[in-house]
């Protein structure tokens with residue numbers, strides 16, 4: 001990775017959102033749907049290197065106890081420089097700052113295969129565990 005410093009922005013431009021998703025071969029989305037998703041994001045982060053968005057992550061939150069971390073991607077040439085770690089930590093801090101006295105927020109994610117250890121460092125637990133079954137999902 002070039003030596004220039006990575007900066008972080010709270011805004012993820014839709015074209016970069018779609019470009020990074022395409023790079024890692026995640027499901028294609030129409031621009032209108034992608035923009036709607038970004039508009040409904042509680043907190044997003046884009047990592048920018050020399051004017052180029054090289055990473056992103058976002059958190060959805062219902063304002064109550066359910067939050068979901070998703071779209072954590074760093075472009076291949078910039079990996080292993082701590083960018084994803086910095087983005088995820090920033091989002092966790094943003095969410096934690098919303099907690100009022102007595103509040104609890106549960107932050108969920110669906111780890112990609114083999115990515116669990118990346119998230120465990122932040123305190124995420126893998127499932128199934130104890131009374132908690134495996135995470136589940138479906139496409140509609």
Ligand SMILES: CC(C)(COP(=O)(O)OP(=O)(O)OC[C@H]1O[C@@H](n2cnc3c(N)ncnc32)[C@H](O)[C@@H]1OP(=O)(O)O)[C@@H](O)C(=O)NCCC(=O)NCCS
Nearest residue numbers: 024072073074079080081082083084085111112114115118
């Ligand atoms: C996963 C991903 C976001 C990590 O980005 P990154 O900026 O390289 O991550 P960091 O540099 O902050 O990683 C710090 C440490 O986390 C761990 N880590 C990083 N990528 C990992 C992976 N793919 N699997 C397991 N652990 C990983 C390593 O210990 C790493 O330290 P190292 O770089 O010295 O090996 C990036 O590989 C990526 O975009 N992958 C494709 C998309 C994807 O799978 N996203 C996550 C979906 S759950």
